[in-house]
Amino acid sequence: MTDFSDQQIDRIRLLEKKCAISDASNLRVGIESLKEVHGDEAFLCYNEDQLIGFLSWYTSDRIEANINAMVHPDFRRNGIFRSLLNHAVADMHRIDIQHCLFRIPSNSQSGIDCIQHIDADLSHSQFSMTFNSIQDNIACYNHLHLKVAEKKDTAFLVHCFAQAFGDSASWTKEYLDNTSQEPTRLTYLALDKSHPVGMIRVNTIQANTAVIHDFCVLPTVQGKGYGRNILAQLITLLQDQQYTEIRLSVVTVNRQALSIYKSVGFEIFAEFYYYSLPLLSISK
Numbered sequence: 079m080t081d082f083s084d085q086q087i088d089r090i091r092l093l094e095k096k097c098a099i100s101d102a103s104n105l106r107v108g109i110e111s112l113k114e115v116h117g118d119e120a121f122l123c124y125n126e127d128q129l130i131g132f133l134s135w136y137t138s139d140r141i142e143a144n145i146n147a148m149v150h151p152d153f154r155r156n157g158i159f160r161s162l163l164n165h166a167v168a169d170m171h172r173i174d175i176q177h178c179l180f181r182i183p184s185n186s187q188s189g190i191d192c193i194q195h196i197d198a199d200l201s202h203s204q205f206s207m208t209f210n211s212i213q214d215n216i217a218c219y220n221h222l223h224l225k226v227a228e229k230k231d232t233a234f235l236v237h238c239f240a241q242a243f244g245d246s247a248s249w250t251k252e253y254l255d256n257t258s259q260e261p262t263r264l265t266y267l268a269l270d271k272s273h274p275v276g277m278i279r280v281n282t283i284q285a286n287t288a289v290i291h292d293f294c295v296l297p298t299v300q301g302k303g304y305g306r307n308i309l310a311q312l313i314t315l316l317q318d319q320q321y322t323e324i325r326l327s328v329v330t331v332n333r334q335a336l337s338i339y340k341s342v343g344f345e346i347f348a349e350f351y352y353y354s355l356p357l358l359s360i361s362k
Contacts (some may be wrong), residue, residue, distance in 0.1 A: 079120035079134075082112060089129045090293035093150060096194050100151040103182075103186035106206070107146040108134060110283040116260050119169060121162045125153065135170070135178075139253045142177045143170050143357075151188075159192060168361050175357050184349040196360070198353035201265035202329055205336065208346040209313060209324035222307050224315065226276065227265040234274045235265065242294030268295070268308045278308055280316065288316050288328040305335075309342045 079086075091109055097107040110136065111118045112132045123131030130150040135143045149158045169180075180198055182189040204284070227235060232254070240250045257263055262283060268276035276295035282288050290312065316324055326344065328335050 079112070079122055082114045082117075089113060091131055093129050093148060097148045097151065100205065101183075101253070102185045103189070104185060104206075105185040105189075106182050106348070107132060107148055110287060111136065112269060116262070117307070119166065121151075121165045123158050123162055127327040129164055131158040132168055132234065135166050136168075137173075138257050139161050139177060139249065140256065141249075141275065142179055143175045145178055145180045147180070151286075154188070160196075163360060167231060167357060168355055178360060180353045180355070182351045182353060184351050185290060191349065193353045198355040201352045201354040202331070203349055204327045204329050205346045206327050206350060207325065207339055208347045209343055210345050211343050221271050222275075222304065222311070223269055224266040224308065224311050229268045230235055231267050231274070234267070235277050238274070238277050238294055238296050239292065241297050247329065248271060265292075265313065268304065270304070272301075273305075273360050276308055277306050278312055280312070282321070286321055287323040287325070293326070297331050305338045306342055311329045313342065 087109060090107070090112070094105055094107055094109065095102075108118060108155075112120055114288045118134040118136040120132065120134040122129060125171055128150075130153040131148070133145065133147040135145045137143045143166075145163075147159055147162060167178075178198075178322060179201065180193050182193055184203065218236075232251070233237065235249045236247055239245065239254065243250075254265075258265065260281070263279060263281045265277060265279045267274055274296075275290065277298075278290065278294075279292040280290055281286050292310075293305075293309070295308070325347075326339065328339060330336075330349065
């Protein structure tokens with residue numbers, strides 16, 4: 079994909095709608111992340127002048143590639159998905175990607191059948207949530223505030239993220255370094271008076287859409303109400319900045335986080351399955 083004009087994006091959006099209706103699924107292929115600069119990589123398949131196939135991918139850590147794909151219902155079982163995937167894999171090899179993670183709507187039987195056909199394993203599932211309205215019963219901590227993280231905060235961010243999510247400090251630092259370069263992404267530090275207690279990040283993928291991610295509180299201070307307050311403060315900040323669509327995702331087994339998000343005003347929009355496959359398996 080080299081053409082990022084409105085006309086080209088509209089073709090992709092039309093294909094997404096057609097596939098979603100045909101499969102009765104909550105298909106989302108991340109159209110808002112298709113940008114000429116700092117955007118996802120994408121491959122398209124045309125039948126004459128009709129777009130019939132799409133695959134996009136991105137990596138945050140240069141180890142795992144996250145993949146979205148779709149094929150027009152009338153052109154399936156013709157090897158289009160496999161062909162698009164092979165083109166993407168050729169590019170992934172150049173930067174030593176090790177694994178692919180495919181995102182499939184839980185209610186897309188055709189997508190699940192396709193991904194199981196290539197022997198991918200179910201890794202986990204996530205709820206996609208959208209913000210509805212702020213709840214009034216959130217106790218306000220006047221001593222808690224958010225500030226945009228600076229270079230000097232890196233050590234805390236790495237420590238907080240690694241402790242909360244169980245990743246190594248080296249992987250976490252590389253991940254944060256790689257993603258901090260993106261102009262649409264901001265990292266906020268949560269401070270209780272002057273003491274850092276957590277972090278939360280936002281990717282403003284469109285003029286009116288913000289996606290919250292990498293939200294965590296130090297394990298040593300969890301259970302004290304920081305999470306709800308941090309989230310509520312960030313939502314107020316985003317609303318003041320005129321973001322009308324605020325989204326986030328949560329692993330379905332993380333019931334504690336799910337409960338916090340619901341209590342603040344988020345609602346489940348859809349569930350997505352994530353299937354994993356080593357790159358070498360695809361290359362065979």
